[in-house]
Amino acid sequence: MSSEPCQPAEVPTVQDQVAQVRPTTLSIGPPAGRPLLQVIGVQHYFGRGETRTQVLFDNHLEVMPGELVILSGPSGSGKTTLLTLIGGLRTLQEGDIRLWDSVRGETISLRGLSEQALINVRRRLGFIFQRHNLLESLTAWQNVQMAVALRPRPEAAAQTRDLLQYLLLGDRDVYGRPQPPRFHYTPARLSGGQRQRVAIARALINRPHLILADEPTAALDAHSGLAVITLLRFLARPRPEAELLQLLRPGEEGGEQGRLAEWQVPLLQRLAGQGGATSLIVTHDPRIMHQADRIVHMERGRIVANVVVAERLFVRNGLRQSPPFAVILPEEQAKLADELLVGVHPDIPLRPDQLAMVSDRLAAFPAGSTIIREGEPVDDQSKFYLIRRGTVEVFRRRADGSEEKVAELGPGQSFGEVALLLNQPRNATVRAKDDVETYLVRREVFRRYHNVSRPFIERILASFRPSAG
Amino acid sequence: MSLPLLVAWRNLIHDPVRFGLYVGGITFAVVLIGVQYGILQAMLESNVRLLECLDGDLVLIHPQRASVMFRAAFPRQRLEQARSVDGVHCVMPLYLDYQAGEWLATGVARPQRGPARRIRVVGVDLQRNPLRTLNIPFQDWQRLQLPGTALYDRWARPAPPPFAPTVYGPLHEGIQGELTGQKLTLVGDGFELGFDFAADGTLIVSDRTFARYLRANMAFTAKDPLDDIDLGVIRCAADSSVATVQITLKKMFAAMPDVEVLTLSELIQREKRFWLMNTPIGFAFGAGMILGFIVGLVICYQILTGNIADHVGQYATLRAIGHGPAFLRAIVGAEALLLAGLGLTVGIAVVAAVQSVLTDWTAMPFRLPLQRVLALAGVTTTMCWLSARLAARHVEKVDPADVF
Numbered sequence: 001m002s003s004e005p006c007q008p009a010e011v012p013t014v015q016d017q018v019a020q021v022r023p024t025t026l027s028i029g030p031p032a033g034r035p036l037l038q039v040i041g042v043q044h045y046f047g048r049g050e051t052r053t054q055v056l057f058d059n060h061l062e063v064m065p066g067e068l069v070i071l072s073g074p075s076g077s078g079k080t081t082l083l084t085l086i087g088g089l090r091t092l093q094e095g096d097i098r099l100w101d102s103v104r105g106e107t108i109s110l111r112g113l114s115e116q117a118l119i120n121v122r123r124r125l126g127f128i129f130q131r132h133n134l135l136e137s138l139t140a141w142q143n144v145q146m147a148v149a150l151r152p153r154p155e156a157a158a159q160t161r162d163l164l165q166y167l168l169l170g171d172r173d174v175y176g177r178p179q180p181p182r183f184h185y186t187p188a189r190l191s192g193g194q195r196q197r198v199a200i201a202r203a204l205i206n207r208p209h210l211i212l213a214d215e216p217t218a219a220l221d222a223h224s225g226l227a228v229i230t231l232l233r234f235l236a237r238p239r240p241e242a243e244l245l246q247l248l249r250p251g252e253e254g255g256e257q258g259r260l261a262e263w264q265v266p267l268l269q270r271l272a273g274q275g276g277a278t279s280l281i282v283t284h285d286p287r288i289m290h291q292a293d294r295i296v297h298m299e300r301g302r303i304v305a306n307v308v309v310a311e312r313l314f315v316r317n318g319l320r321q322s323p324p325f326a327v328i329l330p331e332e333q334a335k336l337a338d339e340l341l342v343g344v345h346p347d348i349p350l351r352p353d354q355l356a357m358v359s360d361r362l363a364a365f366p367a368g369s370t371i372i373r374e375g376e377p378v379d380d381q382s383k384f385y386l387i388r389r390g391t392v393e394v395f396r397r398r399a400d401g402s403e404e405k406v407a408e409l410g411p412g413q414s415f416g417e418v419a420l421l422l423n424q425p426r427n428a429t430v431r432a433k434d435d436v437e438t439y440l441v442r443r444e445v446f447r448r449y450h451n452v453s454r455p456f457i458e459r460i461l462a463s464f465r466p467s468a469g
Numbered sequence: 470m471s472l473p474l475l476v477a478w479r480n481l482i483h484d485p486v487r488f489g490l491y492v493g494g495i496t497f498a499v500v501l502i503g504v505q506y507g508i509l510q511a512m513l514e515s516n517v518r519l520l521e522c523l524d525g526d527l528v529l530i531h532p533q534r535a536s537v538m539f540r541a542a543f544p545r546q547r548l549e550q551a552r553s554v555d556g557v558h559c560v561m562p563l564y565l566d567y568q569a570g571e572w573l574a575t576g577v578a579r580p581q582r583g584p585a586r587r588i589r590v591v592g593v594d595l596q597r598n599p600l601r602t603l604n605i606p607f608q609d610w611q612r613l614q615l616p617g618t619a620l621y622d623r624w625a626r627p628a629p630p631p632f633a634p635t636v637y638g639p640l641h642e643g644i645q646g647e648l649t650g651q652k653l654t655l656v657g658d659g660f661e662l663g664f665d666f667a668a669d670g671t672l673i674v675s676d677r678t679f680a681r682y683l684r685a686n687m688a689f690t691a692k693d694p695l696d697d698i699d700l701g702v703i704r705c706a707a708d709s710s711v712a713t714v715q716i717t718l719k720k721m722f723a724a725m726p727d728v729e730v731l732t733l734s735e736l737i738q739r740e741k742r743f744w745l746m747n748t749p750i751g752f753a754f755g756a757g758m759i760l761g762f763i764v765g766l767v768i769c770y771q772i773l774t775g776n777i778a779d780h781v782g783q784y785a786t787l788r789a790i791g792h793g794p795a796f797l798r799a800i801v802g803a804e805a806l807l808l809a810g811l812g813l814t815v816g817i818a819v820v821a822a823v824q825s826v827l828t829d830w831t832a833m834p835f836r837l838p839l840q841r842v843l844a845l846a847g848v849t850t851t852m853c854w855l856s857a858r859l860a861a862r863h864v865e866k867v868d869p870a871d872v873f
Contacts, residue, residue, distance in 0.1 A: 089789055089869040116793070122869070123791030133786040133872050137479030149472050150791050202790070 222258030390436030495812025498765025529701030556709030564592030574638025592679025609657030625670025
């Protein structure tokens with residue numbers, strides 16, 4: 001049992017970020033811990049009769065408010081179909097999709113929704129289409145006004161100007177050099193990237209609470225792509241200023257990553273406000289993959305991976321801090337960590353229904369309950385525990401039979417690792433100090449990876465001190 | 470500019486060639502309807518041109534005279550009775566004949582002389598001129614005092630070669646011809662009235678000449694031929710109300726089945742209605758207008774549905790971003806109204822030009838007053854609006870998922 005607290009490194013602490021976002025989005029966002037979007041057992045078919053083909057298979061997904069979700073997968077895997085179902089562009093056939101309705105202040109089901117209700121849903125979403133789909137006869141400005149017409153307001157003109165300017169369609173380029181504003185250009189006079197940026201402005205101008213984007217950066221150069229993804233990230237939630245300053249690279253250092261101009265910063269801050277917008281982005285663009293809070297991977301119509309990046313980092317770092325895992329081959333470590341993931345940010349407690357679905361790899365303990373007891377025999381079903389939330393206290397029995405508290409462990413720390421390796425009884429009692437959630441690794445699971453990495457394990461065993469855990 | 474109107478306008482002008490064809494299509498329909506409507510109205514108006522020249526407020530007519538071209542007269546006594554009513558300034562008898570007057574231009578040698586033709590003859594009391602609006606010079610009017618003379622219509626129906634210049638032969642001062650087999654001399658510079666369905670031309674004679682030439686069959690009866698009045702033209706006093714005088718006259722003649730009192734405009738409308746409802750004119754040109762309307766409807770529908778098909782991605786996008794069917798219908802409706810406006814503008818100009826040419830060719834009274842322009846605008850707008858209603862069904866079916 002490790003006694004040294006091991007804080008996970010590189011894990012973004014979203015508590016403060018979420019806390020920052022919550023006060024401003026409280027009135028429009030779902031209650032704490034509740035998702036903004038739920039995809040429940042969605043299946044979909046194209047065609048009829050003999051040509052009927054199933055394209056989506058029993059998909060489940062939950063997206064929390066303020067998340068930036070990237071939906072990846074090969075062509076034809078069903079990403080866009082799922083996106084159109086979420087956006088209310090297609091009729092749900094099987095399963096359900098539930099969206100938080102910020103106007104009504106409740107979750108609504110898209111299943112069986114009337115056409116008018118679906119229109120109302122679409123009005124609250126921001127859709128960025130892969131093929132931009134601008135109205136060819138209208139100017140860039142007028143195209144954006146087509147969305148403004150859905151929510152007219154006095155400040156819309158200024159916001160449109162700011163947005164188009166920020167997206168490098170105004171009178172300055174990313175290096176601050178003057179350029180002809182493209183506000184009154186028709187799509188025929190705009191490049192592919194410029195059209196795409198106009199389409200992005202149209203999708204974002206009404207500050208939607210959910211942005212659905214299909215390859216939004218595919219046609220964009222490095223600077224524009226960076227501007228778009230940065231805007232989406234800041235629309236999701238406020239970010240540290242240092243993060244923004246990193247993007248103000250000198251022109252010559254922009255390169256493939258692109259750069260943000262200093263004059264874009266105040267525009268970005270004005271446009272992003274206090275955040276609160278969730279983005280679901282279908283993309284193959286490697287430039288933006290690392291910006292995601294959650295990466296959902298689809299193959300052949302199924303969601304085969306649903307990874308909250310922060311959770312993955314949390315679990316990987318947590319396992320890496322424990323000696324039995326530290327010696328497993330890195331790729332095996334990663335696989336084992338991914339097996340534990342539940343798709344929820346470690347700062348957010350799991351609901352009972354979620355717990356029930358992941359009971360094989362995650363357990364919850366109420367405050368005061370005993371998790372393991374000293375002297376308990378171990379077997380193949382015995383588990384290793386990585387604390388996800390809450391605090392546990394570690395006790396050892398003295399010679400006189402009384403208990404002595406020897407440690408207090410928190411999130412990212414672990415206990416019970418000896419049971420993975422040896423058949424010795426538990427050497428301490430661990431109790432939940434408050435409500436605790438822990439990831440679980442059963443010995444049989446551990447051994448699958450241990451066997452692959454045996455040479456390394458043997459090396460560790462040679463220097464391992466049994467009395468330590 | 471509202472957004473649907475803006476989108477509609479930009480969609481239409483996006484391709485200038487197609488835009489020209491669109492406007493041309495609607496213009497074609499407008500011209501089709503407008504010309505048919507113009508001919509119909511010109512024909513109806515040519516039939517009442519004589520009535521429009523009457524210088525009076527009220528008219529006495531036999532109630533069974535469905536059209537002035539039929540013969541049904543009322544007794545002169547009614548004129549005297551009407552004259553006694555307060556507010557009546559003067560009462561003028563008018564004699565009309567569409568049936569018996571046959572004109573043969575005996576002053577012209579063959580082959581220029583055509584066959585004998587029926588002509589409308591108007592008999593007037595020379596002391597009370599009911600046709601002042603024809604602007605016949607007083608000296609010409611006085612020459613009718615001489616029996617066997619007539620004023621002639623310079624706008625009588627032209628004759629095809631070799632019979633020139635009218636179907637009655639040459640009509641000018643001093644020409645002699647035969648009216649119902651009796652010699653008649655044309656005097657004066659003539660007047661301008663024109664021909665219609667009932668008559669190819671008009672002669673104005675004094676009442677005495679009228680009685681001698683056209684009521685000769687009554688010479689063997691004890692009755693004075695001038696006692697049978699065809700129309701009684703009543704001019705009201707300047708300080709009296711025409712409506713009040715009409716009511717008084719109606720009350721006076723209520724028990725008398727041989728006369729009724731109409732305002733001049735009521736008589737004109739009744740005459741127009743007769744020609745419209747009881748002759749093929751109304752059907753022929755009414756059907757022509759309906760056909761033009763249907764052709765225009767189809768053209769406009771084709772334009773709108775073609776435009777929808779061209780912009781289906783645009784409509785799908787609008788639906789996908791949250792615009793409802795009403796917004797899309799508004800775009801289609803605005804396109805239809807814009808086409809109606811443009812087609813009407815160009816169409817009115819073309820109709821005016823065509824009517825001008827037709828007036829020169831036919832001497833028919835083609836006119837394009839504001840009232841008629843507004844009627845045409847109403848028909849064109851209705852046509853395009855109906856097309857939009859039909860075409861809007863296509864836009865309602867646009868699937869927002871089509872953006873993918």
